[in-house]
Structure formats: C-alpha cells, structure tokens
Amino acid sequence: MLKIWGRRNSINVMKVLWVCEELALPFEQIDAGMQFGVVNTPEYAAMNPNRKVPTIDDDGFTLAESNTIVRYLAARHGREDLLPTDARARARIESWMDWASFSLAIAMTPLFWQLIRTPGNQRDPKVIAANATEAERCMRILDDQLAGQPHLAGEGFTLADVPAAAFVHRWLALPIERPALPRLEAYYRRMLERRGYRAHVAGPLS
Ligand SMILES: N[C@@H](CCC(=O)N[C@@H](CS)C(=O)NCC(=O)O)C(=O)O
Structure with missing residues (x-):
C-alpha cells in the first residue's frame, strides 16, 4: 500500500492526502516532521535528503516534493483529467502549481506561522502586515483567474487547483x-464539495 510520511497539519502533506482521495487510492499515513521527528533519521534522509515532509513510498519507489508527488500519482493512475499529457494543457496546470509554491507560499507561510504558530507576545506586526498585503495581492490574482471559469485551469478540476x-x-x-472576493469565495465553496478537501485540507488551523 502507498505510504505517506508527514504530519497532517502540513500544507504540503495535505495536498498529497487530498489527491489520494481524488484518486480513490488507499494509503498509510505516518506522522513525521516537527514534534513527531522521524525526518532526522538516516532512513528518512535516504528517501528525502531535504528532511522535510511529505515523502511517499509507492511499492518501493520513494519520492519527495509534494507537487511532484501529486503529479506522479495522477500520471501513474492515468488521470488525464487531473494532469493531461498534452504539453500545453499540462504546462498551464503546472504554472499554477509553481505559482502557488513560489509566489503565494512566500507570503502565506510567514503569515500563517506568525498568526497560528507564534505566541501572541512574540509576533512581529511588520511581518504580519507585509505578508498580509502580499497574500491579498495573490488572492486577487486567483479571484481574477476565476472570472468566467469555475477552476484555475478552466472548466474542470485539475492539479492546478490543489496547491492554490x-x-x-x-x-x-x-x-x-480581508476584502470581499466573491469569485474566490464561490471557488472555496466549490472545493468544499470535494470529500478529500473537506477531510484533509479544510480543518482547523494548527
Ligand atoms: N517543497 C517541499 C517543501 C516541504 C516542506 O517544507 N515541508 C514542511 C511542512 S509544510 C516541513 O517539512 N517542515 C518541517 C517539519 O515538519 O519538520 C514540498 O513541497 O514537499
């Protein structure tokens, strides 16, 4: 059975668990990272030298990097709807995945850590303000992208939607x-209709 190492409150682990639900794949999730440790063992480092979560083991094939993992799983299970083989259709999807990881995450990660994982008396208001502004700018980009289409890459749900x-x-x-962003809020409600999103992503923040 597919093994997934990573604590459930990691956003990168959430993406993998969600996509497993989309693929109806059974999996075994093993807590790792932060308070669970594991990532600093030599066995884990051999699978993932970056010592971060998630990592998977699919029948002896080990793989790190959440976006790569979800692309691998979709391709392995022939899910053209989630990740087409056509070069241009695929590139559109990957572009949104990369944007979420390299632009949106740059603002969201410090904002989240400050507000959720840092004690109130140790927070830095400047860090919060700067990243809140940048996160809002990114969310407006998503809101614009959702004008006239229900998902980021067009009509159907694809891997483009997962990281964002x-x-x-x-x-x-x-x-x-937050400003009112009606298309983004409608998109969120659409995502909430997906079992995997409800089960693995849309829980309380921790
Ligand atoms: N680019 C990597 C980033 C992995 C990453 O930074 N994971 C974080 C959790 S979201 C982590 O392992 N943090 C340290 C820990 O949990 O011990 C991916 O997408 O898989």
Missing part, C-alpha cells in the same frame, strides 16, 4: 481583515 486551494482555506480561516 489549500492556501485559500488557510487565508479564509486566518484572523485577518
């Missing part, structure tokens, strides 16, 4: 002031 929608839940759940 994981951050949308966090952004909407953070104790910050």
